[in-house]
Amino acid sequence: MNGLVLRELRSIEELEEVFRLFDGIWHPDPGGEPITVELMRALAHTGNYVTGAYRGGRLVGASVGFLATPAGQVLHSHVTGAAIGHGIGFALKLHQRGWALDRGLDRITWTYDPLVRRNSHFNLVKLGARPEEYLRSFYGVMGDAINTGDESDRMLAVWRLTESRVIAAVRGEPCRPEIPPDAVTALAERDGRPVAGRTDARTLLVAVPPDIEALRRTDPGTARTWRHAVRDVLGALMGEGARVTGFSGEGHYIVERTV
Template identity: 80%
Template sequence: MSGTPDRPAPGGARVNGVELRELHSIEELKEVFRLFDDIWHPAPGSAPITVELMRALSHAGNYVAGAYRGDRLVGASVGFLAAPVGRVLHSHVTGAATGRGIGFALKLHQRAWALERGLERITWTYDPLVRRNAHFNLVKLGALPEEYLPSFYGPMADAINTGDESDRMLAVWRLSQPRVLAAVQGEPHRPPTPPQAVTALAERDGRPLTGPTDARTLLVAVPADIETLRRADPGAARAWRHALRDVLGALMREGARVTGFTGQGHYIVERTA
């Protein structure tokens, strides 16, 4: 990708053999719709976004972009300008083929797009139980969660989320902070686990086990693969959802801050007082 972390690239770019560009035409947006359908397999009427809405967002100057390998669309992202005006892009939905660096390439393009327009941060929501997403957002990108949102989308009818509640974490990517500048240059954000940290939520035999939550520094575990667990043991998956909400959600409501994510799958949480 042309440009540097402080000097954004133009609208079209190439990263690791992936071409990234903004999308505008109906045919391009239909490709995005089909890609998202292949990823989420939503029930009829439950698509994450429609072609018509993408067209309107694109025409109004919002972010709609695709990642291509040759002529094949392998990833896409849709976002819209958010409050406060002139400072924030909210990334509503991103889908990409896994394990090929496409998601990271899309985020670099999205960041360049935002910086080019004078924006300071990008926000998005993710399922806090999905370990690989937490690792990608907190470690690889240097974003941090700033709000726990219980049942944010209500019931969701798709192959990934059906049968679970839609708790989400609001991730905030502060585009010019040192940890983000390092992350986009390939230096992941891996703060050391404080030796005095106390485990507030652990895993035992596949199920959550709660511990004390009154220490200054806490570790909050998530399962290795919640999506597989939902299919294999729905009861255990629900127990994890409620345990994480009760522990991490409560800590964040009380003002505690998530400061990192460990290689063992724990959120690092710091009480501020």
């Protein structure tokens, strides 16, 4: 845990600190905050998941979730924010997993932007979660420093807490599936832009850009082109029943379909 202390939060003062942490991460437009103090207070009071990570007495990460359907089986992790590159997000997920298992839950779900490569790697490789649904413009257009007015396509990640790959991942063994030699690139990156390919093979590779957040700031037109390309290829494949089975070190979703 590298000196981290994780604990559930309940007081207004603690939740106001979480609100400020999230504000510093997302810099949302007024009214666009990922969650309010009042809602966190209500969720904590009714037995849901509101947890902070502290290092040296300073809040460095937090996560908020709520019980979801099917009742008694699922925790939905609504928002998690943490400093990047210090193991805080992983520590929060481990805490969240233990919290869920202690309550007899077997799954944690959350949504994430499928274009953010580091999040895809974290969710699929480091945690062993799997995307199970492509959600088009799930939150509408989002005006904050990370989304910068882009449409909010999201992937629903499902973390099945007792599956072998998840147990291995939380032990520190990343989930790196092999890519068969006959895999076909359905969406590639060329000169910074997406290029569509074939989608008629059993195993397909779908690329995402190296840094979509920087691209939104420097070239929003190309960022939107990537959004629609990934939606048209990956979203369509998943809509047809194809399964995402992993994420490659080169920044590709690995997709298996029936042909």
